[in-house]
Amino acid sequence: MALFEELRDKIKGKDIRIVFPEGSEPRILGAVTRLKAEQLVKPILIGNVAEVSNVAKGLGYNLEGVDIIDPETYDAFDELVDAFVERRKGKATREQALKAVRDATYFATMLVYTNKADGLVSGAVHSTGDTVRPALQLIKTKPGVSRTSGAFIMLRNEGREKYLFSDCAININPNAQELAEIAVESAKTAKMFGIKPDVALLSFSTKGSAKSDEVTKVAEATKIAKELAPEFNFDGELQFDAAFVPSVGKQKAPGSTVAGKAKVFVFPEIQSGNIGYKIAQRFGGFEAIGPILQGLNRPISDLSRGCNEEDVYKLTIVTANQALEN
The missing domain is CATH 3.40.50.10750 (Isocitrate/Isopropylmalate dehydrogenase-like)
Structure with missing residues (x-):
């Protein structure tokens, strides 16, 4: 059996929650629609609900059953802010935490940290630094691992x-x-x-x-x-x-x-x-899946900004399998 057939079989129907900070990005929406239809993950999109819905509708994607969360209207936003302040242990004031958690990637990372999501996939629009920085500050590396x-x-x-x-x-x-x-x-x-x-x-x-x-x-x-x-x-x-x-x-x-x-x-x-x-x-005709971030306490994956929808789909399957292992 091919690798991705095996990986799909492992996660199918398990309702593993993967959060996508770049909720209105077309490549993300295409992959999420497919992942949801195949019951491989339970996607969570971050962004303005109307904007995300309109982009999806314009592309012909059906987001029925997909959670869309807007940090500006999220019921438990203050809870995330409090958790952020505690996790940073004096390195961030509440005012700084309020600003940070409004950022889509920090917000999504906090959902993973507080067990409201099982993993995160980002990087179609954001740089590697934008994806990795919140992960290092909040998710952090496993014991005995000095860096991801x-x-x-x-x-x-x-x-x-x-x-x-x-x-x-x-x-x-x-x-x-x-x-x-x-x-x-x-x-x-x-x-x-x-x-x-x-x-x-x-x-x-x-x-x-x-x-x-x-x-x-x-x-x-x-x-x-x-x-x-x-x-x-x-x-x-x-x-x-x-x-x-x-x-x-x-x-x-x-x-x-x-x-x-x-x-x-x-x-x-x-x-x-x-x-x-x-x-x-x-030169060699290999398909490169990743980068898969190693050594973190929870799975965070960083797409290339040159990725396509298939890359998003496959890296999400990899991330969900990491979450299953955890």
Whole structure:
């Protein structure tokens, strides 16, 4: 069974509540209409009710049974403001909280934080920073995770080929400890989505073939990752060909339990990660699903502003599966 058939089956009829801060965006509305019709999630749209309804009507979308919430008229708005002030623990006055919670993304994030929604999908219009900032301030990272990271599920041949690339979206240049945490969270994400968690920490060097601070960082991160999560299979530092091609892995890293068969690829910094997934997408014909934000207490997903309706649909299914796992 293809990956997304499996993911759809897991969440169908479960009424998982996913909130969309960009409620009047046509790509969001198209995906939400489809998700609701297929009983995959219980969507919550944020925005002016008349505006959202009019845009949907103009596009021929039926929003019957879809909740639309306007922060300006929400009955429990003061409750959210109080919860915001408490969560920020002296970092925001009530006046600042009132202003913040009126923002659609902060408002939607507070719905997740207060268990009025199970997950959030945004980013079709807003920047990554606009999506991630409220999540870090309010949802926060899991114990033992110092920062969130962004992973992509990479699919080809109708999902028969599937890999995980990380971190391609958030951390500019993580240190060894942070890179190790990213590797561990990536292994967990891969396992959740049926990708074997054989994790390669990538470099331009394989097992000391080059010497530099960059290589040392990846080797140290591999050691830390193994200590943090011995139940997973990590190896590094590995060049991509050594990680991916069996014959090269055997030659360059004999005895490695990952070389030549990796399914999860952890890039040493964001430049190589971002470039790598886009090369695979554009040259290799892979579909890139994500970024999936890892390491948060609740699932928050960040769309690309260049996304289409299908991207919204699929990332919502991924987010709902994360919520189900939680």
